[in-house]
Amino acid sequence: MYIVRFGIGIFNKKSSYKEYYLDMDTGIMGMGWGRPDNFVDQIDPQSNGKFSFLYCLPVVNLQTVYRKTMSYLRFGADIPTQPNSSITNLQRVKDMALYYLELQGISLNGRRLNISATVFALRGNIGSGVCIIYSSLGYSRVAKHAYDVLLGELEKHYLKFKNLKRYNSNPLNLTMCYERDKEEEFKNLPIITFHFKGTQANMVVIPEGSFEVVDRYNSNRKRVLWFGNVIRAHQQTNQRSIYDTKRKQLLFYLENCLKNA
Template sequence: MSRIPTLLLLCSLADLILILNSALLVNSNGLALRLIPPYSPESPLFQRNLSHEERIKRYVFQSDVRTNHLTATSSSNIRGRIDVQLFHYIVKVGIGTFKSKPPYKEYHLEMDTGSNLVWMQCEGCTKCFNQIPKPFPKEKSSSFHPILIKNMLKTYECEYEDGASTRGVLARETFYLRSNSGGLATVKNLEFGCGLYNDMQYGNYRNNKIAGIMGLGWGDPSFAKQLSPQIKGKFSYCLPVVSKKTPSTYLRFGDDIEQSKNFRSTPLYRMNISSSYYVDLQGISLNKTRLKINPKVFEFKNNGSSGGCIIDTGTPYSRIITPAFDILKLELVKYFSRFKNLKRRIGDLGLELCYERSKPEGFKNLPDLTFHLGGSQAADFVMKPEAVFEVVRQSRPMKSREYFCLAMVKNTKMSILGSHQQTNQRIVYDTMNKRLLFYQEDCSKIP
């Protein structure tokens, strides 16, 4: 018997929350999907009693795990198993065709801009994690069609940096995205992985609702690539400042993405066979003063394992290549030495540079940072203080104090523009033209 063809994938996990059951169907070439931010009670992964400081610690931890995945050179680089992360986009979709009302089954999938495969746990799995509802009953769906190669089932294997994995068969199926008006956007013959051996930790959580993952990366199997002709290769988001009162925003596809004359543009790169989106980081400014950082420290290394800069929603806090981070940290120390009400603080949050204030000021008197990106014109990615720092308020008897920390961490291998640093920016991925478009926007006021 000939060997069954196998698709081997390196996959990864992402952050924040997206729910598709409130999708707005705009037209045949555009979708606007409601984004539910982290810590919203609407999230299937919501934890009610998580403090701000605990959230920061988990963001740092997730950033470490994500970076380990992005700098891994092969599927054999598996680290120790970790607890499932809690800062992901979650998509709720209808799948399949059944003799029922509605004629499909609804499932939550974790969305990932850094991986390609769309997959979910299927009925008949030999190793399964607990989930609500039960795994997808593929044999009962009239629109389920396994993909065959020489009359053999085409299979996949997907390994994650945290030690989790899934493998199964590749198939085509009908997906449904529900609109606010009650209508449905139907996606027929979408290729996805039907997971039959799933070593995932979702089931460790009571009443787990996560059934699999939806990839949005560069590769052909990704949701964005499969829909590329309809959405013109474009998707976009705008992330508000995360808090307990963070409003909803929208993930937009195709013609639903609004055009702006004020956007800046930088090339998007795909390095080797990576599913990640790379940009050309060339320098950093503190306020408007360019730091003396050699641009070569940001260059991509052709060995395929390090260097360069990735834009990634799955990394909460940006990672800055060590030589550049050390210069940035030194210049920030000089900047804050002018303020008499600040005291250097050594904490346990996992962030290197923190200061305690004698009185609360929020983000007042904190500087902007700019990432200088390559392109035919100036592509300055300007970050306001709320995208650069974390501010933590502490209430004590008779007095309130606060401290703030630089929400970035150094890394020896590469740089990553994380989701916290993308706060209040309209980000547009134009994959057909291989460009990243962006401009500042108040993401809390988007209709």
Template sequence: MAFMETLLSLISLLSSALLLHAAVEGPKPITLSLIHPFSPHSPFYPGNITDTEKINILIQGTKARMHNLFSTMREQNWNGSSEVDDIVATVQYTSFYFVAQVGIGSFPSFPGQKGMPYLLMIDTGSRLTWVQCEGCNPCFPLQQLNFPYNRSQSYKSIPCGDPACPTPKQDCFQAFCGFRISYGKDPGASTAGAIIRETLTFPSDFGGIESYNNLFLGCGFKSYGYTFPQQNKIGGILGLGFGGSRPLPFLNQVGKKRFSYCLLTSEHTNSQLYIGEGAKMIGPQVQSTPLLRGSNEALYYLDLQDISIQNIRLRLQALFSGGSTIDSGFPLTVLHPNVYGRVRIGFVQYFAQFHIQPYDSRSKPRDLTLDLCFPNPSGFDMYPTMTFHFRGANLVVRPPGIFATGKNYICVLLKSGPVTTIGAFQQSRYKFSYDFELGDRTRGEIGALRFAPEDCGSPT
């Protein structure tokens, strides 16, 4: 297995920049083109960095995501639903995160521009969409102006206690409908502010515009604990988490009932994300497993029943009682410690038949920070598959989605963490569709995750 092929696959999954590739007229789906962040065409091209630095980006991004989602993340319970035409958005990648370029507000004094452009972090684990606003104190660093809500012609305030306010009265911000949200702990990050109504605009690379008026938007006035650098370009959060029938989540406000993506595997290809009707998947190769409710209502849970390594079942059924999630915001797959321990043994036993033993703490090269790494014998190519057995569906991950390899090492791209989560790298070479029109609600199903093998791209 060529190292650079694996590495390009690895980095593209984590760091893909999404740039719009769709017309805006009629009920067509959102169609987003994914571009490798380390391509010179990416707005976040970092220049030349070493192979080890690229691999470490995976690990750092996974740790950051674990901290944000599974360390007492809290959101209030909000309650709605609708159906409208499809929208478009320019999406890019910065730091460890997917971000969408969204126009916010109405400023006629800016010719040819309907809203001020902001990069909002796409978070499939959050239902709330918010941006940092002018007058914030304290604020996190932002390269551009904080959103000047008072100068927007489409800004509408919502008084505290108003029946239209989608958040609890105890979250009021001064005299206005408000929100409070926390990510992580020790000390974690948090934002509080007002819920307002605003216009969101999604530009295309063709120059078209699709606007949605009178949407709920969080206006952040007090932010604590964020570790963004001074050159930070992220202005807030675009929440794509599950919303049920609540009115506040973005997908409900714009009336979308499905979205899909296919993560690319090379900086030389384009791949796409769809939101809307075009995200529907049918065909003989399509498998389906229920999307379930879990302890965090914003996340997408799956019934993961077992894991296989090269078709050998590990018989882990009793270890998944806490639930399993899927999240493209996680670079690497994270396994609960009990599950990770069994999977680790499975890989050690597999490589032992080829007389390959894992590095210990003394022999492992110092620049390898992944937990499970092996020496790489010259000419070795007997890498195993890893299969996630879901209820009614099997996700077979090929070796390029499991291993990072170099001249002297083979590393398994998995992490131990508090909740089992299928990450982006292990979703490679498949198209996934989250369809909320499917599923048996009487069994706690909120929809269905459908997937099928796909090359995920065409030449740029």
């Protein structure tokens, strides 16, 4: 089996690491736009400027990362239609290959947080401040003011549960870490929603995409970790994302990506 990696490529270079799975790479498919070495621009003449692609990322966290899962990168006519898709515009910033979105707010368990949309507004001409959607592995980054508000609301949420207590030391260097007395996986963890400008453009992030639940060393207890304007792969878990580069739109909707991804 040979592997081609894909992502919002800017400067695409094959890794020199000699790990088994990296040695099997046959190439890297850069799906950014506005650069001649990216697949999107290379295929543009053949698609008459109507190129679109789709990915659907299954749940991948510290518990599932070593399981064999399969997903697909789909193009053009192979992309299934969904009439009730959320739609938001894809924006360009100068000659950047990244996909920018107009983020307007964040909700926790359906309640809009007191964060001004100006926190996510474009500042300068290099893409500062504005939200980016990115298929790289890893966790989202949130502007500091928005992050502080979200952190405060999460703390209030956790106070409702007596079996949760703050754990100040954690191996992943994260701001927020809680410990609980029994194994409950993702039970009682809140849903985070990103609100974008557009048609029903609310990206609902399931708890598996916002939190990590890992075993504590030498204990049966579990600790809950939350990671902290980049929407990365972890937060796109079970989200079918369609990039329509002709219309400059992102279409997305919730989907079980392990089934018919």
